[in-house]
Amino acid sequence: MQVTVNGEDTQLTAGTTVADLVAARSGGHDRVAVALNGDVVPRSSWPETRISPGDALEVLAPTAGG
């Protein structure tokens, strides 16, 4: 299925959960946050939140900043 992850068109297999996506994309970060279609997905909901075709996701991690 086609979704958007961090602004990029991305193909995911059907049934992928937010937890699966984070595991694949977190790049070693443990302090990660996910927005799905403009809403926060709490960490506790990642395993049961299934991604649907057309969803827009943002996977965010800490960076330096003032």
Add this chain to the structure above:
Amino acid sequence: MSTSELAPALAREEATDPFVIARETFTSRLLLGTGGVPSLETLEAAVRTSGTQLVTVALRRVEASTSASMLKVLDRCGVRLLPNTAGCRTAREAVLTARLAREAFGTSWVKLEVIGDEHTLLPDAVELLDAAEQLVADGFTVLAYTTDDPILGRRLADAGCAAVMPLGSPIGSGLGIRNPHNIALLREGVDVPVVLDAGIGTASDAALAMELGCDAVLLASAVTRARDPERMALAMRQAVEGGRLARLAGRIPRRWHAEASTSFEGLPAL
């Protein structure tokens, strides 16, 4: 006097003059931003030397974020993390970013930043106040980055912000405190801590902020982009301590004419 001889006096000041935000007590009145830091080694040296206990960090798409090791360095330094909403242009973006930061960092503290444009990076007062109200209602401890407008500062405090953080001048400009009178007025007008945030260029700017009555100073570029960040971190630490002590000690009034410090009584006729 040697440093060790000064230590009891400084320890007494730390014990009797704590810095409190939202019932959390800090001994350091210097908040450090991590933006612009050239390396993790420099970051660690600057954080340790500055004595800071509160360090700001941002949230970005994972591909653009710094390596996870920056957080390991900050954890090792034992500082508390203060996520910001840097880059947000609307209340909606800022509120969502704060909620994401709460998930990522496990803290409800947030440095709220809502800018009007990327050229000046100046706060958008209307969006800022809207976001502050929403976040306070959602249980956040909001430290609001704002302009040096005393009325807006009061509105943010009235909205329930835990601290009001006026700029001295635009972010990263190093122009210091352009309107000291406004900073003093803002300080007088609110009961919550006031943190001078943005514009600090060098140590005297930080000292001035404290002399004007600010409770703390937040700076990033002045240290991270200095030629020698570790040495500048020490300069800022001492400037903040010196400015705070001068404020508490009470400066002499300014006079138009001289006032002799040596008595004229008993002056010989030579």
